Amino acid sequence: MIRRATVLFLAALLPLLAGVGQAQAAGYRYWSFWDLDGDAWTYATQGPSTARPADGDVQGFRFAVSEDSADATRPRGAADFAAICAKTPAKDGEKRVALVIDFGIAADAPSGETPPDGRTACARVPSDATTAEALASVAKPLRYDSNALLCAIAGYPEKGCGEQVSGGSAPAPGKPEKSEGEDGAKSSAPTASSSSSEGDGGPSLGLVAGIAVVALLGAAAVWQVRRRG
Known part of the structure; x- marks a missing residue:
């Protein structure tokens, strides 16, 4: 039961982490x-x-x-x-x-x-x-x-x-x-300090939301294991 819950949790986690990485990409x-x-x-x-x-x-x-x-x-x-x-x-x-x-x-x-x-x-x-x-x-x-x-x-x-x-x-x-x-x-790739970028260098909204969702999924997986144990 614990193994199944862990697999389900990781399956849900990987797409979220990939999405967070894409959200952080800069051009x-x-x-x-x-x-x-x-x-x-x-x-x-x-x-x-x-x-x-x-x-x-x-x-x-x-x-x-x-x-x-x-x-x-x-x-x-x-x-x-x-x-x-x-x-x-x-x-x-x-x-x-x-x-x-x-x-x-x-x-x-x-x-x-x-x-x-x-x-x-x-x-x-x-x-x-x-x-x-x-x-x-x-x-x-x-x-x-x-x-x-x-x-x-x-x-x-x-x-x-x-x-x-x-x-x-x-x-x-x-x-x-x-x-x-x-x-x-x-004439080269600009750095963040020389380019006009939005935000103040803190974590992006996408990253914060992704972390929150991951935490919720982890808590849900633990709860499922305890309920069925």
Whole structure:
């Protein structure tokens, strides 16, 4: 009898715990920064203001909702230096950097906004220029928040900056520190302290409700065992 009650209790508990875990998942809407390594995109290990690409490099930006760098969505579209910079001749003392700018999909756009079509651009900048300077030369206007987080490229989005869009107020696990960009601008997964999130860092209503239900189920199971014993 006790074994049967325990099995029933665990069967009811597992879906609840799964639901609580899903309720705690968080997503952040932001521009991520990428390097092209061979034929594959890799999440940049430096921010745009400290990265100094070489002539012939390809770098990308993608606007999307992601939990962290491991979950970040890669840029789409052609990423070929020869094609992107075909009409931009080399020049002494300068370098060419191919940029892929992916404005994302409608599902990730802020309310009332529509993502523009993706674009590519060949930035010809001084040989010591950073990625942020290359981006500013081909994709103005750029927008930053008070913490110098890169919020918009080519004016998109018009509002919002690294805000949390779902789940609890705790930052997603493994979220990297933000890297600095142009004029100290940062472009990486935002942390809870730099994003506009709801709540005060305490447990979410879903978590509290889940714990309460689990406690009730446990008490009911014990009561059943004692009644039939």
